Amino acid sequence: MIPNDNPIFHMSPIPLWLEDFSEVKKQLDCWRGQGVQDLRQHLRDNSAEVLECARKIKIIQVNRRTLELYEANHFEHLCENLGRIFQQDMLLTHIDELAQLWEGKTHFINTAVNYTIAGKRLDIQLRCTILPEYEHDWSQVLISTENITPYQNARRLAEKNRQLAEARFNFSPTSLWVEDFSSIKARLDQLRAIGIDDFSTFLDVHPDFIQQCIKDIVITDVNQATLNLFGAPDKDTLLKNTHRIFSNEMTQTFRNQLIDLWKGKIHHQHEAVNYALDGSIRHVLLQFTVFPGYEDTWSTVQVALVDITARKKAENYLEYLGKHDVLTKLFNRTFYTEEVNRLERNLQRPVSCIFIDLNGLKEINDHFGHDAGDEQLRRMGNVLTQLIQNTQYTASRIGGDEFVVLLPNADEASLHSSLQSLRELMIIDNQYHSIHPISLSVGHASSRPNERIEDTLRRADKHMYMQKKQYYARLNPQ
Known part of the structure; x- marks a missing residue:
């Protein structure tokens, strides 16, 4: 037993309460006699009985630290304000305490929320012990209510930060x-x-x-x-x-x-x-x-x-635009120039080339509109794409109606094979588009020993212009 005048009780740095739970014990015995088996569920279903049971607790004495914690002037001041100290937050906690007593425990630890008389929230670690020799009637119960608010605040802050970090990650x-x-x-x-x-x-x-x-x-x-x-x-x-x-x-x-x-x-x-x-x-x-x-x-x-x-x-498309003609999907003059320089630097021989010019494109534009002219250019792009597919050859549009096919490692025989394929592809295309057939002037050349590629290209270009001249001579005979 802890007598009311025990100096250890009053000088303890932890808030202590000496209470009488004898009426609580009688109430638990009554419920047991009424056949209650699951006390937790019974109290959840009858919350009013939790409050009624709490009111049966009698406070015998508290120490000085208790009065300080709860901002009470004296013992009577504390007892007069128990309704402020133990508010609705205590219901679930008190259910757990009653259930542990119901299960025969004479000592247990719990956490709870209390309030000072002035209304300040307190997180409490509650330790309850039925004192020896009072187990038969619970008339002497010692309770400590240690203030763990700083610790709980730190935990809440850590949990808040954890949730914030998790939200930042997830979202x-x-x-x-x-x-x-x-x-x-x-x-x-x-x-x-x-x-x-x-x-x-x-x-x-x-x-x-x-x-x-x-x-x-x-x-x-x-x-x-x-x-x-x-x-x-x-x-x-x-x-x-x-x-x-x-x-x-x-x-x-x-x-x-x-x-x-x-x-x-x-x-x-x-x-x-x-x-x-x-x-x-x-x-x-x-x-x-x-x-x-x-x-x-x-x-x-x-x-x-x-x-x-x-x-x-976007970068790839810009790179594509830098080296391709949008209308025909063939390479453009920039790529053509770079490719000629590359072949010259690598001394790659033989190199053959085909120069192509569309005959009568201006007349198509003048009589049928630029859409018709653009369609002819697109058709030419499709034909040349088919011509070079599965090869190392390249086809470029180097001017309005001018095209060049570069054929690295192609000798005279390979060149003439490609020219024959070009003629066959043009026949098929013109059969399909018979209203506006495409007419070509074609020049070609294969590199000679020790000849610069530029000179090979010049010979092919000259050959193409000769064909162009012959086309217009036949079109407008003197």
Whole structure:
């Protein structure tokens, strides 16, 4: 027993309450006699009985620290304001306390919410003990109400920050992956330990090392933007199909990543090619970082994938426009000039060429409109595309109605074979478009020993203009 004048009770730094639970015990015995078996459910269904039971508790004494905590002037002041101290928040807690007593426990620990008389919220760790020799009637129960508000506030703040970080991850518009690279770090550390210095050469000699490292990656989590980017309905589907997302193109990218990591670059970025689950391409900017605090293990890293597919398509289209004629889909004069210079630098011989000029295009434009003229140019593009398909030859539109086919490694026999194919393709095309047949002036040449390609082209161009002159002479005889 703890007498009311016990100095330890009054001097304790923890708030202490000495209470009489004898009426509570009688109430529990009454419910048991009425056949109540599940007390928790019974009290949830009859919340008024919880309050009634709480009112049966008699406070015998409290210590000075209790009065200070609850901002009470004296014992009577405290007792007069129990309704403010123990508010609705206590109901569920009190149900749990009664249930533990119902189950025969004479000591238990719980957390609860109390309030000071002035209305300040308190998080309490409550310890309840039925004192020895009073187990028969519960008339002496010692309760401590330790203030754990700072601790609970810290926990709530940590939980809030965790939820915020989780929300930022899940709802980020950027594809985010959390991965474990610890096995990869162990592999790299092992290589250093056995004396490997030139890591790039090591990868050239042991390309299988890259594949081993790829298999070592453990994907911990991905966010919703990742599922959207790769067209996956859920995380499980995505993780089961990573082999479809990371294709062979990723090997070179990952090789560069390994070299960066070997050099100590735990924050780096690379462009990469991935694929959605429907097979469509995804160009991404991969940004890799080892999380702070995990620099020694790499057990938690983040990979952010920024979708740059649209940008890549725009870049490729601009590159295409730089070297192609939009109307005919053939190469343009810029490409033609670069290709001639390349062939000349490489001393590639023999080289043959075909110069083509459309006869009467101006008349078509004048009489039937530029749409009709453009259609003839498109038809010519289709014919030349068919002519060079499955070959190393190139076809370019170098002027309004002028075209050149370059035939590297083609001798006279190959040149004449291509000319025959051109004639046959033109016959088929003109049969299909008989209203506006295409007429061509064609010049051709094959390089001679020690002849510059420029001179070969000049001979073919001259030959084409001779045919052009003959065409108009036949059209307008003197």
